[in-house]
Structures are given as structure tokens and as C-alpha cells.
Amino acid sequence: MQVWVATSKFTYFIGILILVGMLFLYWKFDPRGWDFFPKCPFYHLTGYQCSGCGSQRAIHSLLHLDFPEAFRQNLLVPLALPYLALGFYFDQKKQPGPQALLWRKKLFGATAIKLIFILVIVFTFIRNLI
Numbered sequence: 001m002q003v004w005v006a007t008s009k010f011t012y013f014i015g016i017l018i019l020v021g022m023l024f025l026y027w028k029f030d031p032r033g034w035d036f037f038p039k040c041p042f043y044h045l046t047g048y049q050c051s052g053c054g055s056q057r058a059i060h061s062l063l064h065l066d067f068p069e070a071f072r073q074n075l076l077v078p079l080a081l082p083y084l085a086l087g088f089y090f091d092q093k094k095q096p097g098p099q100a101l102l103w104r105k106k107l108f109g110a111t112a113i114k115l116i117f118i119l120v121i122v123f124t125f126i127r128n129l130i
Contacts, residue, residue, distance in 0.1 A: 027063040031056040051076060051124045076123060083107075 031037040042050040054074035061070035062078060070078050090096065090104045106112065 023059075023063065026056065026059045030060050048128045049124070051120045051127075053127075075127075076120070 029037075037056055040050060040053050042048070043053055052074070055077050058070040058073040058077035061067070061073060062081070067078065087108055090100065090108065093100060096104065
């Protein structure tokens with residue numbers, strides 16, 4: 001059991017290092033001007049934007065506290081970050097109480113997943129119509 005805890009903490013530490021490194025890259029370099037950032041294969045093949053197109057530019061804008069530009073680049077990214085942070089918070093709670101379990105089920109249960117999937121599909125269609 002002790003080996004599992006050490007490995008788990010090490011993996012968590014490595015994950016944090018990778019995240020900090022990626023955030024530094026997105027803060028330092030604007031994805032619009034550098035070729036080492038990945039390009040969207042869906043956009044390249046079809047000419048249509050997927051729900052993730054503009055995410056890298058939105059992250060860069062958020063890291064520079066340019067919220068209007070982040071919303072222009074990809075509306076879902078600034079809206080999804082608080083939701084993802086809440087999910088991370090729920091996952092880190094060792095023994096959540098009944099109220100926390102209820103909210104976790106409402107916000108991250110099967111129905112929520114289906115609604116988010118529909119939202120992403122609708123967002124993809126609307127952004128290509130406008």
C-alpha cells in the first residue's frame with residue numbers, strides 16, 4: 001500500500017509540473033504566431049470549426065487576463081474552466097458529505113454528461129453558421 005501512495009503522489013507531482021509547463025508555454029507564446037502548437041485536423045480537412053477550435057488562443061488570452069478576446073476565440077473555454085475546477089474539487093474531497101454527493105451527481109452525472117454533449121454539438125453548429 002505504501003508503494004501505491006508514493007507512486008500516486010509522484011504521478012500527481014509530474015502532472016502538476018506538466019500543467020505548469022504547458023501554461024507557461026501558452027502564456028509566453030501566442031498560438032497564432034508559432035507553428036509548434038497543434039493545428040485542428042477537423043478544420044484542416046473540412047474548413048469548419050470544431051468545438052475546440054480557438055481553445056489554444058482562448059487559453060493564451062485568459063492567461064493574459066484578456067477575457068473578451070478569450071470569449072471571442074472560443075466561448076466554451078472560459079465557461080468550462082470553473083466547471084472543470086469544481087469537478088477537480090469534488091474529486092479531491094476524501095469523504096464528501098451528502099450535500100456534496102448530491103451536487104456532484106447533478107453536475108457530473110449521466111444527465112449532465114448528455115447535456116454537455118448536446119451543448120458542444122449545438123455550439124459547433126452555431127459557430128459555423130455565424
